[in-house]
Amino acid sequence: MKAPAKPQAVRGMQDFLGEEAARFEHVVDRFRDVARRFGFRRVDVPVVEFTQVFARTLGETTDVVSKEMYSFEDRNGESLTLRPEFTAGICRAFISNGWQQFTPLKLVTHGPLFRYERPQKGRYRQFHQIDAEVLGAAEPAADVELIAFADLLLRELGIAGVSLQLNTLGDAETRDAWRDGLVKHFSAHADALSQDSRRRLETNPLRILDSKEPQDRPLVEAAPAIDDFMSTEAGAFFEAVAKGLQASGVDFIRQPRLVRGFDYYRHTAFEFVSDSLGAQATVIGGGRYDGLVEAMGGPPTPAVGWAGGIERLMMLTALPEAERPLVAVIPETAEAEAEALRIAQTLRAKGAVVAQSYKGNARKRAEQAARQQVQMILYVQDAERRASSLKLVDRVKDGDEGERARQAAVFGRLPDDYAMLSGGNEKPGQ
Structure with a gap:
């Protein structure tokens, strides 16, 4: 077939x-x-x-x-x-x-x-x-x-x-008088106009002024201006x-x-x-x-x-720099998947841009997050112990106060059991 x-x-x-x-x-x-x-x-x-x-x-x-x-x-x-x-x-x-x-x-x-x-x-x-x-x-x-x-x-x-x-x-008075002046001007030179301009002379003479035809340009330049009829x-x-x-x-x-x-x-x-x-x-x-x-x-x-x-x-237009995702929430075990989803949704509700992967182990998901240039990776290690099981890896360079402020604005509004996320962050590789 x-x-x-x-x-x-x-x-x-x-x-x-x-x-x-x-x-x-x-x-x-x-x-x-x-x-x-x-x-x-x-x-x-x-x-x-x-x-x-x-x-x-x-x-x-x-x-x-x-x-x-x-x-x-x-x-x-x-x-x-x-x-x-x-x-x-x-x-x-x-x-x-x-x-x-x-x-x-x-x-x-x-x-x-x-x-x-x-x-x-x-x-x-x-x-x-x-x-x-x-x-x-x-x-x-x-x-x-x-x-x-x-x-x-x-x-x-x-x-x-x-x-x-x-x-x-x-x-209306000015326009009518100008139109009559243009008709008189172009009619006197109708044989020199392009075919489109001769048609416009009958239907819409002002549009002759828009003509891009080389043969029309001298006549357009010599046409009376509207100021003469204002x-x-x-x-x-x-x-x-x-x-x-x-x-x-x-x-x-x-x-x-x-x-x-x-x-x-x-x-x-x-x-x-x-x-x-x-x-x-x-x-x-x-x-x-x-x-x-x-x-x-x-x-x-x-x-x-x-x-x-x-x-x-x-x-x-120059394309503005894309906003980097604030955080990727990654479960370290299959048992932590549901808790990771809950945390990700909490962060979004507080205004954060959260990157999400659909499959792979924690290492592969972290590699995907790095390609997306996320600012932080939040690992969820154990759904039972909640905040005590969260590990935050900070990917923002020192001195980037704008990104730091954005982090604080989001994490500072989280429930008490996530308050630790606004400070004490680990640096990459630690």
Whole structure:
């Protein structure tokens, strides 16, 4: 009989173990910690939504909707889609559940997203993002806080070589006037545009400014800037954001060609861009989308948010030193096995990281513990005599006061019959 084919992961989807899993966890842990310090709370939304949730917010003609979404019909004939981004689902939940009564809402989430596109470095068909949103706040201070959140997160992750690029899309009056100016400019040179840009001229002219086609670049550089059309109110909003970032110690570069293509975007647009990732340089990007909730059928609701790719952040993050297990509990005889298990569970309940082996004699288990770089080995010699039968071998080097403090913090809280474990420890080889 022919052996079955070796099972493979779906193209563009990946498995994590070991160092990669540790990097992933590190990014998420830092994200949660910084979010807590800024007063954000967790939100969860479904992985699957009705397709119209994304078609309405991303636009029927965009590549994401027309080419990249994983959409399918369920047994009732409803068109469903695996989420390609978080914001639309969060806004849908905001409307569905009447969350406007809780505004301003400061929300964070993270998890898998799905897009059918060509896999490459830093880009996958199942990828993961961290996401932060503020709904129900129209003030520039909300934009400042969100950007400061992202800036602190990158610093906490130890990521260098990242610059914040900042722009404004103005208010509705400014945006409409700028759009008309761009249409006039690009229409006069339509024959020189790339095929994609000629299509965008009809559907979404602001996106021509994103073009990477060499033939488009001279026309993009010569296009009118938004500052030529800025209303007084929009200029004041952007100035307040800029001054707030300066007061918060967040450096930025004005990037007047940074845009968002949809009409519901307003005012602030920003990207944190790495100098180490080549074409996939943006690690966190976001902006203000005051018109989105209303466009989805909800009440007028100002909002601002950002998202960052976990895989890209993993590529830039140094893996922190793994925490060494505090202790290995090893029975010296088969009769002491149950007592060793009881002690190990007591230690874990007190906050210790306990290494455990499943088989082998005491010598082999000690060798396994040494490979795990445990700080101490606790031998259980006799279940009947309890504390008098415990032997502690200390593997921490002299002078390592941090590890000593961690030992004392755990063993100092143990029951009286284990009090001897906090002192009088034997050194290795004794």
